[in-house]
Amino acid sequence: MRQINLLKQIYFIVLSMVLVSPTVSKAQTLVFAQLTGNPVNTTGWNLTGATYVGDTGGDANASSDEIVLTNATGGSSGGIFYNQSIDLSTCYQWKVEFDFRMWEGSAADGIAFCFLDVPPTGFVSGGGVGIPAGSNGVFVILDTYDNGCGANPEIQMYQGSGYYECGPGMINRATGLNFLRSSSYQTCLIQYNNGTLTVSVNGTQYLSGNYNANLVGYMGFTASTGGANDKHSIKNVRIFADIAEANAGPDVTICSGGTAQLGSVNNPNYTYSWSGGPNLSASNISNPTVTLTNTTGSPIVQNYTVQTTLSSSPTSCPDNDVVSVTVNPVPLIPTNAAICSGQSYDFQGQTYSNEGVYTIMTTDAQGCQTNNQLTLSVNPNLSSSVNQSICQGSSFSFNGQNYSTSGSFPVTLTSQSGCDSIVTLNLTVNPAPITQLNESICAGNTFIFGNQNLTQSGQYSQTLQTTAGCDSIINLNLIVNPTITSSQNSFICEGETLSFFGQTLSNSGVYSQTLQTISGCDSTVTMNLVVNPIPSTPLINSNSPLLCEGDNLIMSTPVQSATDYSWTGPNGFTSNSSSFTFPAYVINTGIYNLTVSQNGCVSSPASSLVEILNYFSFDDFDLPNVITPDGDGINDELDIEAHFHTCLPYTLSVFNRWGNLVYSHSIDEPPFSGKTLDGKDLSDGVYTYRIKYESGEKLGFIHVVRGGN
Numbered sequence: 001m002r003q004i005n006l007l008k009q010i011y012f013i014v015l016s017m018v019l020v021s022p023t024v025s026k027a028q029t030l031v032f033a034q035l036t037g038n039p040v041n042t043t044g045w046n047l048t049g050a051t052y053v054g055d056t057g058g059d060a061n062a063s064s065d066e067i068v069l070t071n072a073t074g075g076s077s078g079g080i081f082y083n084q085s086i087d088l089s090t091c092y093q094w095k096v097e098f099d100f101r102m103w104e105g106s107a108a109d110g111i112a113f114c115f116l117d118v119p120p121t122g123f124v125s126g127g128g129v130g131i132p133a134g135s136n137g138v139f140v141i142l143d144t145y146d147n148g149c150g151a152n153p154e155i156q157m158y159q160g161s162g163y164y165e166c167g168p169g170m171i172n173r174a175t176g177l178n179f180l181r182s183s184s185y186q187t188c189l190i191q192y193n194n195g196t197l198t199v200s201v202n203g204t205q206y207l208s209g210n211y212n213a214n215l216v217g218y219m220g221f222t223a224s225t226g227g228a229n230d231k232h233s234i235k236n237v238r239i240f241a242d243i244a245e246a247n248a249g250p251d252v253t254i255c256s257g258g259t260a261q262l263g264s265v266n267n268p269n270y271t272y273s274w275s276g277g278p279n280l281s282a283s284n285i286s287n288p289t290v291t292l293t294n295t296t297g298s299p300i301v302q303n304y305t306v307q308t309t310l311s312s313s314p315t316s317c318p319d320n321d322v323v324s325v326t327v328n329p330v331p332l333i334p335t336n337a338a339i340c341s342g343q344s345y346d347f348q349g350q351t352y353s354n355e356g357v358y359t360i361m362t363t364d365a366q367g368c369q370t371n372n373q374l375t376l377s378v379n380p381n382l383s384s385s386v387n388q389s390i391c392q393g394s395s396f397s398f399n400g401q402n403y404s405t406s407g408s409f410p411v412t413l414t415s416q417s418g419c420d421s422i423v424t425l426n427l428t429v430n431p432a433p434i435t436q437l438n439e440s441i442c443a444g445n446t447f448i449f450g451n452q453n454l455t456q457s458g459q460y461s462q463t464l465q466t467t468a469g470c471d472s473i474i475n476l477n478l479i480v481n482p483t484i485t486s487s488q489n490s491f492i493c494e495g496e497t498l499s500f501f502g503q504t505l506s507n508s509g510v511y512s513q514t515l516q517t518i519s520g521c522d523s524t525v526t527m528n529l530v531v532n533p534i535p536s537t538p539l540i541n542s543n544s545p546l547l548c549e550g551d552n553l554i555m556s557t558p559v560q561s562a563t564d565y566s567w568t569g570p571n572g573f574t575s576n577s578s579s580f581t582f583p584a585y586v587i588n589t590g591i592y593n594l595t596v597s598q599n600g601c602v603s604s605p606a607s608s609l610v611e612i613l614n615y616f617s618f619d620d621f622d623l624p625n626v627i628t629p630d631g632d633g634i635n636d637e638l639d640i641e642a643h644f645h646t647c648l649p650y651t652l653s654v655f656n657r658w659g660n661l662v663y664s665h666s667i668d669e670p671p672f673s674g675k676t677l678d679g680k681d682l683s684d685g686v687y688t689y690r691i692k693y694e695s696g697e698k699l700g701f702i703h704v705v706r707g708g709n
Contacts, residue, residue, distance in 0.1 A: 031238060031239070031240060032086075032094070032239045032240060032241045033045075033082045033084075033219070033237075033238075033239045034237055034238045034239065035067055035080070035098075035234070035235070035236075035237035036065075036236060036237070036238070037065065038063045038064065038065040039053050039063070039064035039065065040053045040064065040065055040066065040067060040235070042067075042080070044082055044083055044084065045080050045081065045082055045083065045220075046080065046081050046082075046083055046119070046220075047067075047078075047079075047080050048078060048079050048080070048081075048120070049070075049076075049077050049078030049079055049130070050069070050070045050071060050076045050077060050078035051067065051068065051069050051070070051078030051079060051080050051223075052067075052068055053066070053067060053068075054066060054068045056068060056101060056103075056104070056231055056233045058101040058103060058183060058184060058185055058233065059184075059185055059235070065235055066233045066234070066235045067080055067221075067233060067234050067235065067237070068231065068232075068233045069111065069130070069221060069222070069223035069232040069233060069234065070130075070223045070224060070225055070229075070230075070231065070232045071231055072104045072105035072225070072229045072230055072231040073225065073229055074225055074226065074227060074228070074229050075225065075226065076224065076225045076229070077128075077130040077222070077223070077224035077225070078130065078222070078223060078224075079114075079120060079130055079132075079220060079221060079222035079223070080220055080221055081114075081116070081119060081120055081218050081219065081220025081221075082218060082219050082220060082239075083119070083218070084218075085216050085217060085218055086115075086216070086217065086218075086219065086241070087216045088115075088214050088215055088216070088217070091241055093192065093193050093194070093241065093313075094191075094192050094239065094240060094241040095189065095190065095191040095192065095239075095240050096113060096188075096189070096190040096191075096219070096237075096238075096239050097187070097188070097189050097190075097236075097237070097238050097239075097240075098113075098187075098188055098221075098234050098235070098236060098237040098238070099185040099186065099187050099188075099234060099235045099236045099237075100142060100185065100186060100188055100232075100233070100234050101182065101183070101184065101185045101186070101231075101232075101233050101234075102142070102144055102180065102181045102182070102230045102231075102232050103181065103182060103183045103230060103231060104183075104230060104231040105225070105228065105229035105230035105231060106228040106229055106230070107144050107145060107181055107228055107230055108144065108145040108225050108226055108227070108228030108229055108230055109129055109143065109144065109145045109223075109224050109225055109226055109228070109230075110129045110141055110142050110143040110144050110145065110153075110223065110224075110232070111129070111141075111142045111221060111222075111223045111232050111234065112129040112130060112131050112139050112140065112141045112142070112163070112221065112222045112223070113139065113140040113141075113188075113190055113219075113220075113221055114131060114135070114137060114138075114139050114219070114220055114221065114222055115137045115138045115139070115217045115218070115219055116132070116135045116136070116137040116217050116218050116220070117135070117136045117137055117215045117216070117217045117218075118135070118136075118217075118218070119218050120132040120135060120218075120220070120222075128163060128164075128224060129141050129143065129163065129222060129223065129224055130222030130223045130224035131162070131163040131222050132222075133162055134161060134162050135161070135162060135163075136160070136161045136162075136215070137159075137215065137217050138157075138158070138159050138197070138211055139156075139157070139158045139159075139163055140155070140156070140157055140158075140190050140197070140199055140207075141155070141156040141158060141163070141165075142155060142180055142188070143155075143156055143165065144180060144181045144230065145226070145228060147165045147166065148165075148166060149165045149166035149170075150165070150173055150175045151175040151176045152175070152176075153176075153177050153178055153179075153180040153181055154173050154174055154175040154176065154177055154180075155173065155174045155177060155180070155199050155201070155206050155207045156170060156172075156173045156207075157170070157171035157172045157173070157197060157199070157207060157209040157211070158170050158171060159171055159211045171197075171209040171210070171211055172207055172208065172209035173207070174199075174206040174207045177201075177206065179201075180201070181230070185235065186201055186202050187201065187202055187203070187236075188200070188201050189201075195210050195211065195212060196208065196209075196210055197209050197210070197211060219239060221234055221237075244267075244269070244270045244271075244308040244309050244310045244318070244319055245308065245319055246306050246307060246308040246318075246319035246320050246321035247263065247264040247306075247321055248262060248263060248264075248304060248305065248306045248321040248322055248323035249261070249262050249263050249264055249287070249323050250323070251323055251324040251325070251326070252323070252324075252325055252326070253299075253325075253326040253327075253328065254292065254325065254326070254327055254328070255327070255328050255330070255368030255369065256292070256293045256294040256295070256327055256328065256329050256330050256368075256369075257291070257292075257293050257369075258291070258292070258327075258368070259289050259290065259291045260289065260290050260291075260292070260325045261287065261289055262274075262280075262287060262288055262289065262290060262304055262306075262323055262325075263285070263286045263287035263288060263306060263323075264286055264287060265286065265287070266285065266286035266287065267286065267308075268311070269310060269311055269312065270286070270308045270309070270310065270311060271284075271308065271309050271310075271311050271314070272284055272285055272286050272306060272307075272308055273306070273307045273308075274288060274304060274305070274306050275304070275305050275307075276302070276303050276304040276305045276322075277290065277292075277302035277303060277304050277325070278290075278292075278302075279291050279292060280304070286306075290302075290304065290325060292325065292327045293327070294327040294328065294329040294330075295329070296329055297329055298329065299326050299327065299328050299329065300326070300327050301324050301325070301326050301327075302324070302325045302327065303322055303323070303324050303325075304322070304323050304325065305320055305321070305322050306320070306321055306323075307319065307320045308320075328368065330368075330369050330370065330371060331370050331371070332370075332371045332373060333370055333371070333372050333373065334373045334375065335347065335372065335373065335374045335375070336375045336377075337374060337375070337376050337377070338376070338377040338378070338379055338418065339353070339376065339377075339378055339379070340378070340379050340380075340381060340418065340419035340420070341378055341379065341380045341381050341419065342381070345374075345376055347360070347372070347374045347376075348360040348362060348372050348374075352374065352376050353378070354376070354378065355376055355377055355378045356376055357373065357374070357375050357376075358373070358374045358376065359371055359372070359373045359374075360372050360374075379418065379419045380419065381419050381420055381421060382419070382421030382422075383421060383422050383423075384421070384422075384423050384424075385423065385424040385425075385426060386398070386423060386424070386425050386426065387426045387428075388425060388426070388427050388428070389427070389428035389429070389430060390404070390427065390428070390429055390430070391429070391430050391431070391470035391471065392429055392430060392431040392433075392470065393434050393473075396425075396427055398411060398425050399411045399413060399423075403425065403427050404429065405427070405429060406427055406428050406429045407427060408424055408425065408426050408427075409424065409425040409427065410422055410423070410424045410425075411423050411424070411425060430470045431470060433472045433473075434472075434473045434474075434475065435472070435473070435474045435475065436475050436477070437474065437475065437476045437477065438476075438477045438479075439476060439477070439478050439479070440478070440479040440480070440481055440519065441478070441479075441480055441481070442480070442481050442483065442519070442520065442521035442522075443480055443481065443482045443483045443521065444483065445480075447478055449462065449476050449478070450462045450474075454476075454478055455480065456478075456480055457478055457479050457480040458478055459475065459476070459477055459478075460475070460476040460478060461473055461474065461475050461476070462474040462476075481517070481519035481520075481521045482521065483521050483522050483523060483524075484517060484521070484523030484524070485523065485524045485525075485526070486523070486524075486525050486526070487525075487526040487527070487528065488525075488526075488527050488528070489527075489528045489530070490527055490528070490529050490530070491529075491530050491531075491532055491599060491600065492506075492529070492530075492531055492532070493531070493532055493533075493534055493599075493600065493601035493602075494531055494532065494533045494534045494601065495534065496531075498529060500513070500527055500529075501513040501525075505529055506531065507529075507531060508529055508530050508531045509529055510526060510527070510528050510529075511526070511527045511529060512524060512525065512526045512527075513525045532598065532599040532600070532601045533598075533601065534601045534602070534603060535560070535563065535596050535597065535598050535601065535602075535603040536603060537603050537604040537605070537606050538557045538558075538560075538594050538595070538596045538603060538606045539557060539558060539606065540555060540556075540557055540592070540594055540606050540607075540608040541554075541555065541556045541557065542554070542555045542592075542608045542610065543555075544608065544609060544610040544611055545610075545611035545612065545613050546584050546610075546611070546612045546613065547612075547613055547614060547647065548612065548613075548614055548647030549584070549585050549586065549612055549614075549647060550583050550584070550585065550647075551583065551584060551612075552581050552582065552583055552584070553581065553582060553583070553584040553588065553610060554579070554580075554581045555567075555579065555580060555581075555592060555608065555610075556578060556579030556580075557578055557579070557594060557596070557606075558578075559578045560596060560598075563596050563597070563598050564576065564596065564597045564598070565577060565578050565594065565595075565596055566594070566595045566596070566597070566602075567580070567592065567593070567594050568592070568593045569588070569590065569591070569592040569593070569610075570587065570588060570589065570590035570591070570592075570610075571587050571588065573588070573592070584610065584612060585612075586612065588610065589610050589611055589612055590609070590610060591607050591608070591609055591610075592607065592608050592609075592610055593605045593606070593607050594606045594607075594608075614647045622700075623638065623640065623689075623691075623700060623702075624638065625700065625701055625702055625703060626702070626703040626705060627672070627673070627674060627702065627703070627704060627705070628705050628706065629673050629674035629675075629681075629704065629706060630706050636673060636674075637671045637672060637673035637674070638652075638671055638672040638673075638689075638702060639671035640652065640671065640691075641667070641668075641671075648667075648693050648694060649666065649667050649693065649694065650666065650667055650691050650692060650693040651664060651665075651666050651691070651692045651693075652664060652665055652666075652672060652689060652690075652691050653689065653690045653691075653692070654672060654687050654688070654689050654702065655687060655688045655689075655690070656682075656685075656687060657685070657686070657687075657688075659688075661677075662676050662677065662682060662687070663675065663676060663677055663682075664677070672689075672702075674704045674706070681706075682704055683704075684703075684704050684705055684706055685703070685704060686701055686702075686703055686704075687701065687702050687703075687704060688700075688701060688702075689701070689702050
């Protein structure tokens with residue numbers, strides 16, 4: 001089956017990383033690999049070290065469409081390499097195009113395009129420009145830091161094992177290129193053509209050199225910083241190569257002796273070369289056929305490889321693809337069948353009625369042949385008779401049916417082979433009288449039946465032989481009526497009586513009575529009588545009388561075990577608790593009764609009176625209208641709470657004849673003693689008072705009389 005050709009993908013990536021140059025043949029338009037998109041699509045690339053997908057601010061957008069090789073930090077390194085190799089011994093033309101930026105730091109160290117013989121596993125920081133130590137390959141370095149061998153910034157070509165700026169592997173260099181380090185992105189184009197490597201930046205060629213490397217390697221980029229630093233990044237990477245795309249076609253499956261079509265539509269610009277398995281119709285066309293047989297019992301697989309090159313450039317990078325041909329054997333499908341004599345069997349459109357082995361070859365929709373083999377058996381039909389005699393009243397079971405009359409009865413049965421067989425039942429019924437007896441006795445008695453002494457209920461038989469040879473059967477249905485014994489528990493309260501079969505019972509105890517049942521057998525009834533005591537009259541605890549309406553009424557009784565409580569009171573009050581609490585008002589006053597019960601026995605009731613001492617208001621009370629505040633201790637003040645307990649909050653206000661407030665106080669404050677609010681004596685005279693309370697107010701007059709004082 002056609003797979004993505006690794007060599008071709010690598011060539012395409014290299015080509016997409018390089019700007020298209022007029023000197024490169026037009027075949028170099030196939031993208032082998034690329035780093036484009038937003039965010040950058042890094043499928044097939046390996047990112048290592050400090051490298052990541054992000055944004056540097058060096059382009060016109062804030063999108064993650066850049067590969068940041070290193071941040072502007074000291075001692076950092078990173079790299080990104082495509083994970084498929086390219087063979088320089090077979091691929092003579094490729095190019096790499098990419099945009100680069102080195103900025104945001106103190107100018108160190110640079111970016112390297114690498115062609116390595118092995119996938120990199122580590123990177124070197126500082127002067128090594130991130131190139132893995134000991135790696136063998138070809139490098140193009142954009143170097144911005146001078147390590148003592150040239151006027152940086154510069155472009156370098158280096159070949160060999162490991163990179164060193166002053167090393168012997170330097171092919172060529174272009175120095176003093178200050179524009180290489182810039183805050184904006186610049187475009188670099190690297191072109192390879194039959195051993196000649198050229199480097200251009202922003203459309204101008206700055207470097208050219210030759211190298212003799214025929215290795216299989218991996219393309220990618222590295223960067224690093226040392227004591228100084230810069231943020232190194234690339235974008236819009238594309239790699240191109242000259243490749244004729246190979247297509248061996250999809251994997252196919254054929255039958256033994258069948259023909260498979262391989263390859264694809266012919267491309268006149270390609271040269272084809274097939275290899276691998278046998279029986280190819282041709283080895284130099286795009287779509288040969290192959291005819292294969294399989295004499296084994298299992299499928300076999302044959303692989304064929306096609307290699308394509310560009311007809312116009314025989315030295316261009318070849319491409320390979322593999323197709324698998326699966327050849328199925330001719331199967332043998334056995335069928336075993338059996339029929340009955342006189343029947344026939346249909347097999348693959350043929351009808352058979354005799355025993356034997358038959359083989360028919362069929363062809364399916366795919367043109368594959370199959371040997372279908374039938375092994376046919378013929379089973380005979382059977383015929384027989386059964387003679388049987390029974391006695392009158394009995395039956396004979398035959399083939400799931402019961403026969404009780406004389407006669408011949410044919411029955412069709414199925415034999416083990418599945419064929420019908422006819423069996424005729426010849427049945428003779430001899431007379432055999434049957435006598436039925438029904439008897440009953442009481443438990444403990446004995447019934448004699450023939451030579452048996454019976455004491456239990458059941459079906460019993462006695463068999464006698466008649467002159468006709470059949471047994472005469474006497475059947476006995478014996479019922480043993482039990483002597484019934486029953487027991488019951490009864491409860492009454494102390495002082496009550498219970499009638500038991502004419503007896504009047506009032507004490508606890510066990511009492512028995514013997515009766516005769518309908519069957520004539522005795523039965524015994526036993527009663528266990530328990531007399532429960534009546535609970536004593538309960539004790540009621542109460543906080544009555546209450547001082548004011550709304551105060552909580554608390555009533556309770558000592559808790560007794562296994563006791564039910566029943567409270568009743570005014571206005572339909574009921575409760576089943578041992579105690580209760582609620583705010584009391586006039587409607588709740590009165591007699592509260594309590595009874596307790598145990599085992600259904602109820603005590604005498606206990607009663608408690610609930611009263612409220614003060615539940616009247618100012619509406620039904622008149623205050624005194626004269627005070628004599630002369631200090632003799634007699635009628636010196638208007639003390640409302642001394643006359644009655646209101647239980648209600650109120651405010652007393654006293655006004656002079658001009659309606660001015662001269663005094664006020666509330667409940668629980670000192671009473672009015674003929675003084676003003678600031679404690680001065682009021683002159684004798686008539687004053688108006690107003691009492692305001694929750695439900696209204698009360699107005700009146702109060703005379704202040706001091707006499708001669």
